Amino acid sequence: MTTTSQPYRYLISYADTLPGGISHGNAELKLPTPIRTMDDVQTVTKLIREHFGLTSPVLLGFSRFEDAPPLRQAS
Incomplete structure (x- = not known):
């Protein structure tokens, strides 16, 4: 997702x-803003309902x- x-x-x-x-299920979800509030949780729940x-x-x-940190280059 x-x-x-x-x-x-x-x-x-x-x-x-x-x-x-x-x-039960799980999925990867990409969003333009972080999940911080109950409004965000309700938005995610709506996305789950619609997608599945x-x-x-x-x-x-x-x-x-x-994000993984960048790999260090050997000198």
Whole structure:
């Protein structure tokens, strides 16, 4: 679940209740701004709902991927 090149990359985990039980999943998500507020969480939940076609997803957690530091060149 990626969008165009965005500076904030996250691993998200989510769950949803289905007629046969509970569905769990995770995905990589790229956003133009960091997740900081409940409004941001609601935005991510809406993206999950729309992308995966879920009825009532719950964002269980998220973790931001950090950019790897540049490799040092040997002198």
